[in-house]
Amino acid sequence: MTGEIRHVVVLGGGTAGWLAANHLARRLQSHLPDTVQVSLIESPDIPTIGVGEGTVPAIRSSLHHLGISETRLLREADATFKQSIKFVGWMKPRQGAAHSYHHLFDYPDILDSDPTPAWLQGKLPGMHYADAVSVQGRFCDAGLGPKLMTQPEYAGISQYAYHIDAAKFGKLLAEHGSNKLGVRHIRAHVTSVKVKTDGGIDSLITDCAGEIQGDLYVDASGFNALLLSQTMNIPLVDKSHVLLADTALAVQVPYSSPAQPIACHTLATAQHAGWIWDIGLTERRGVGYVYSSSHTSHEQAEHNLRDYLGPLANDLAMRRIPMQVGYRKKFWHKNCVAIGLSQGFVEPLEATGLLMFDITSRMLADQFPAHQAQIDQTAGRFNRQVSYAWERVVDFIKLHYCISDRDDSEFWLDNRHEQSIPQSLQENLEYWRYQLPSHYDFTNVSGIFNLENYLYVLYGMHYPTQIADRPGFAAPAMAAEQKVQAMQKRAAQLAAQMLPHRELINRIRQYGLQRI
Amino acid sequence: MSTHIVPLNNQVHSHLKVQNKALFKSFAEDHLIPVLLREFVGVAAEFPIIFVKSENTGQFHCVAMMGLKRGQNLYCQGDSFPAGYIPQALRNAPFSVTPKEEGSEELMICIDESHELVNAHEGEALFDEQGEQTEFLKARGESVVRYISDTQMTLKFMQMLLEKDLLVSRDMKISMKNGEEFVLNGIYVIDEQKVNSLSLEDLEVFRSRGLLSAIYAQLFSMQQIHRLTRKYIEVNGDNK
Numbered sequence: 001m002t003g004e005i006r007h008v009v010v011l012g013g014g015t016a017g018w019l020a021a022n023h024l025a026r027r028l029q030s031h032l033p034d035t036v037q038v039s040l041i042e043s044p045d046i047p048t049i050g051v052g053e054g055t056v057p058a059i060r061s062s063l064h065h066l067g068i069s070e071t072r073l074l075r076e077a078d079a080t081f082k083q084s085i086k087f088v089g090w091m092k093p094r095q096g097a098a099h100s101y102h103h104l105f106d107y108p109d110i111l112d113s114d115p116t117p118a119w120l121q122g123k124l125p126g127m128h129y130a131d132a133v134s135v136q137g138r139f140c141d142a143g144l145g146p147k148l149m150t151q152p153e154y155a156g157i158s159q160y161a162y163h164i165d166a167a168k169f170g171k172l173l174a175e176h177g178s179n180k181l182g183v184r185h186i187r188a189h190v191t192s193v194k195v196k197t198d199g200g201i202d203s204l205i206t207d208c209a210g211e212i213q214g215d216l217y218v219d220a221s222g223f224n225a226l227l228l229s230q231t232m233n234i235p236l237v238d239k240s241h242v243l244l245a246d247t248a249l250a251v252q253v254p255y256s257s258p259a260q261p262i263a264c265h266t267l268a269t270a271q272h273a274g275w276i277w278d279i280g281l282t283e284r285r286g287v288g289y290v291y292s293s294s295h296t297s298h299e300q301a302e303h304n305l306r307d308y309l310g311p312l313a314n315d316l317a318m319r320r321i322p323m324q325v326g327y328r329k330k331f332w333h334k335n336c337v338a339i340g341l342s343q344g345f346v347e348p349l350e351a352t353g354l355l356m357f358d359i360t361s362r363m364l365a366d367q368f369p370a371h372q373a374q375i376d377q378t379a380g381r382f383n384r385q386v387s388y389a390w391e392r393v394v395d396f397i398k399l400h401y402c403i404s405d406r407d408d409s410e411f412w413l414d415n416r417h418e419q420s421i422p423q424s425l426q427e428n429l430e431y432w433r434y435q436l437p438s439h440y441d442f443t444n445v446s447g448i449f450n451l452e453n454y455l456y457v458l459y460g461m462h463y464p465t466q467i468a469d470r471p472g473f474a475a476p477a478m479a480a481e482q483k484v485q486a487m488q489k490r491a492a493q494l495a496a497q498m499l500p501h502r503e504l505i506n507r508i509r510q511y512g513l514q515r516i
Numbered sequence: 517m518s519t520h521i522v523p524l525n526n527q528v529h530s531h532l533k534v535q536n537k538a539l540f541k542s543f544a545e546d547h548l549i550p551v552l553l554r555e556f557v558g559v560a561a562e563f564p565i566i567f568v569k570s571e572n573t574g575q576f577h578c579v580a581m582m583g584l585k586r587g588q589n590l591y592c593q594g595d596s597f598p599a600g601y602i603p604q605a606l607r608n609a610p611f612s613v614t615p616k617e618e619g620s621e622e623l624m625i626c627i628d629e630s631h632e633l634v635n636a637h638e639g640e641a642l643f644d645e646q647g648e649q650t651e652f653l654k655a656r657g658e659s660v661v662r663y664i665s666d667t668q669m670t671l672k673f674m675q676m677l678l679e680k681d682l683l684v685s686r687d688m689k690i691s692m693k694n695g696e697e698f699v700l701n702g703i704y705v706i707d708e709q710k711v712n713s714l715s716l717e718d719l720e721v722f723r724s725r726g727l728l729s730a731i732y733a734q735l736f737s738m739q740q741i742h743r744l745t746r747k748y749i750e751v752n753g754d755n756k
Contacts, residue, residue: 150569513574
């Protein structure tokens, strides 16, 4: 044993496995001779879960870094653009109309003269918080795509991510990883796992590719976590008492015509026992109801989802997916790292699925241990960083429920039980009663949701922060009004150049985007 | 300006005549004029050649800059063309070509019936008494057909520049002596440093296809910005 790490074996051929393999191979330059080899074992017998169609803007920098063309993503993974998550009905109706707000991807424009204090003090009456700090909500409401044909790949007028067909995205990653980045693709089923005396993974025994030995293993085998859980017995930290939804009912809905407009945001519509996601891809919509099975029956849930879709859902088959909410106590144990559902899972409210696959893959690739002796130390750090990230993810998802004023079902009331709210979130909420959230509250780089995300959700949901009415803190209404007017003017100028979302997608699919 | 473009027909168009000149004024508001690969050297002696993206498709095109702002072509304000080289794009009208059928390779010649150069009494006849194409029409027809194939060649060259990553985006700021300033965005040019770092193999691809002169012509042509600013003052006066 030279102590070198020469071979990484990724177990699992879903999006998580392929993202991990791509990031590792890119970083380790595996396409060159005498570098660390990356192999991925994909079992032809195990279907991938294949949901997780939403992303956040960080995916753009990852795809760019991996060398995947944005044009290919749109052409081959049926991707569409996503500029926001629009939350509908997460508060009681106001003035007879359903409540809604945008969680935008553009950063709120608060750096130089922040309209937030004026908005909080009611000096911008009738205005959505998002519209007071960004132009992007107007683009979403007008159904406009976020970029111009003249802009290069991965650049836009506003910040954006994608809705993608997860299965097709997986194929694209597999093709790119194998052909461009030097990942060795092994199609075989793992029948047993050999364990070393120290408890690490020794090798994987397969049905048709023999015994595969690596120095480091990535467990991307899905909920089962064949290596980290089933072999190494690392337990799950259950979070079902915080996040009550435990089941998803998913359906693919065709468009009524090929020209039907595509929403440029995810729609998340609250229900009595959960919420419905609605995502527009190029060829179909992906829709699903995420609910708590202790607050509604499966039959009732299906009934609600069919109600939401209307007559067009009559003949569509629905797929029920039980969700295991929580994350592993450790993500990296001995020579095994979990990436993907094996690592953890929360409901897909803020598109955290692909996001966590992606950032923890990159974290692993960027902090790849120099040699075997460094593994334990790297693992310790990785575990702390990823634990922190998961804790903050849970806080942020919980935020959407616990500041709601809905009281029409036990589900919403139970979501506000003090015992169900993490201590860290309770402390923040307490603090933000009298203080605006600021960058000082988000100092750890491993946190995924930061100031901008909290602002959109807190004030989209009218969180009643009472700021001190003292000079320097409470902004004069004039400045805020002027800023908002300038913003409206700018929005109109930009909107005049932008294309309807589907038209933009069609043109990109036809002509392609330039790299420069 | 309304256009009425139809395929040429020896019955319908038997008495039509076309004045054998270019109507520069019809380009008075187009500050960018398409350039063919074979014209690079000639055009570079007068105008900056730049690369721009189409707003509709995002595709790159080679164009000559004939103005400093949208809506004004400094060279197409009068009846004559005040420069030594006239790009082919200015000389095609009123003729154009279109595929015989959708997707067909075969082309047919079209004419813009409403064009100012087209009339019944003045200029060159299109068909003789037997209904055959005149020498004039044959020559102009060949010229527009050639224009299409030359445009394809130009796009291929463009594609090679992109594949070899030789272009860079350059926002230009032009400050005039009278204090006026022009900011030109969305302009791409060849990067000389990138040309100099081409591998021998890639360089050989350009050399063997006779494309090096076009690359250098574009690099030199940027000096014509100075000529353009002088022309701007000549046309618009020295006052702001």
